Amino acid sequence: MNTHNIINFLREKGLKVTSQRLAICSFILSRKDHPTAEQIFQELRDEYPTISLGTIYKTLHLLKDLRLIQELGFNNGSIRYDPDMELHVNMICSKCGKIYDYKTKNVKNLWDAILSELNVKPVGQRIDVYYECDDCKNINST
Amino acid sequence: MNTHNIINFLREKGLKVTSQRLAICSFILSRKDHPTAEQIFQELRDEYPTISLGTIYKTLHLLKDLRLIQELGFNNGSIRYDPDMELHVNMICSKCGKIYDYKTKNVKNLWDAILSELNVKPVGQRIDVYYECDDCKNINST
DNA sequence: TTACTATTTGATAATGGTTATTAATGAATC
DNA sequence: GATTCATTAATAACCATTATCAAATAGTAA
Numbered sequence: 001m002n003t004h005n006i007i008n009f010l011r012e013k014g015l016k017v018t019s020q021r022l023a024i025c026s027f028i029l030s031r032k033d034h035p036t037a038e039q040i041f042q043e044l045r046d047e048y049p050t051i052s053l054g055t056i057y058k059t060l061h062l063l064k065d066l067r068l069i070q071e072l073g074f075n076n077g078s079i080r081y082d083p084d085m086e087l088h089v090n091m092i093c094s095k096c097g098k099i100y101d102y103k104t105k106n107v108k109n110l111w112d113a114i115l116s117e118l119n120v121k122p123v124g125q126r127i128d129v130y131y132e133c134d135d136c137k138n139i140n141s142t
Numbered sequence: 143m144n145t146h147n148i149i150n151f152l153r154e155k156g157l158k159v160t161s162q163r164l165a166i167c168s169f170i171l172s173r174k175d176h177p178t179a180e181q182i183f184q185e186l187r188d189e190y191p192t193i194s195l196g197t198i199y200k201t202l203h204l205l206k207d208l209r210l211i212q213e214l215g216f217n218n219g220s221i222r223y224d225p226d227m228e229l230h231v232n233m234i235c236s237k238c239g240k241i242y243d244y245k246t247k248n249v250k251n252l253w254d255a256i257l258s259e260l261n262v263k264p265v266g267q268r269i270d271v272y273y274e275c276d277d278c279k280n281i282n283s284t
Numbered sequence: 285t286t287a288c289t290a291t292t293t294g295a296t297a298a299t300g301g302t303t304a305t306t307a308a309t310g311a312a313t314c
Numbered sequence: 315g316a317t318t319c320a321t322t323a324a325t326a327a328c329c330a331t332t333a334t335c336a337a338a339t340a341g342t343a344a
């Protein structure tokens with residue numbers, strides 16, 4: 001979703017397009033590494049020195065309610081935000097915590113087979129796989 | 143794991159067997175609904191009126207380090223504790239939040255197919271499916 | 285452009301779950 | 315039973331998130 005689309009989307013919902021809101025939306029909707037609210041805050045401070053953490057949270061909740069992003073709670077209590085609303089596997093390095101999304105047709109097919117086995121109508125899902133990423137493997141082997 | 147097994151397990155690890163520790167271990171290892179620390183605290187208070195939340199947390203962390211339970215962070219920031227360390231699907235009601243574990247040979251087979259597609263050596267996983275449970279369905283339809 | 289209104293923002297305080305601290309307690313060993 | 319050291323309970327500290335509210339601002343209409 002580019003800036004133009006975001007502006008139109010907000011306007012359609014009757015929401016005001018402020019520079020802060022636009023910046024936060026653009027930021028999270030383009031990121032693939034599931035940042036925390038704090039990380040978003042730190043990265044936007046350079047360009048928007050007066051931006052507030054409260055605004056970050058409010059905008060993230062807004063995007064969640066509008067179904068443009070999802071929250072992911074992790075085991076240390078931290079909450080990360082993921083703009084990919086389609087079925088995918090969160091590949092999480094158990095050492096450094098880095099995350100990337102894995103999404104293929106084949107995974108979708110296999111997942112559908114699991115869902116049909118469950119015999120319920122799902123309204124959502126979350127799939128995490130922990131592994132050791134290449135960077136961490138290399139550090140350990142040197 | 144019954145009381146006798148827990149006592150032996152703790153002793154083997156060189157840990158002291160206190161009544162609080164035993165109660166907390168017995169409680170969480172037999173529960174299937176992934177309670178929070180606070181829920182464990184409230185339920186044990188009847189039998190152990192002086193038990194402290196700090197002790198609950200310390201014992202849960204102990205069990206986690208010993209790989210007898212796993213932590214599950216959720217999207218509202220809450221952390222629940224799950225004594226099932228084998229592969230299973232967390233079936234979560236999107237309305238009331240109740241959880242039950244779904245575990246069959248077929249799900250295991252399908253999941254293994256997904257893992258082989260991913261081309262990594264996994265060290266763990268988490269699979270959540272959100273749906274509307276029967277209780278909540280009935281409430282809505284009346 | 286200006287004025288008006290309702291939304292949004294930023295600063296701050298409040299909240300609540302988790303962790304740290306520490307003196308007192310109690311399990312294990314002899 | 316005495317000794318020792320891990321464990322407990324109570325309390326305070328911590329920190330991420332939420333709530334509050336006056337000031338700022340986007341959108342709209344005059």
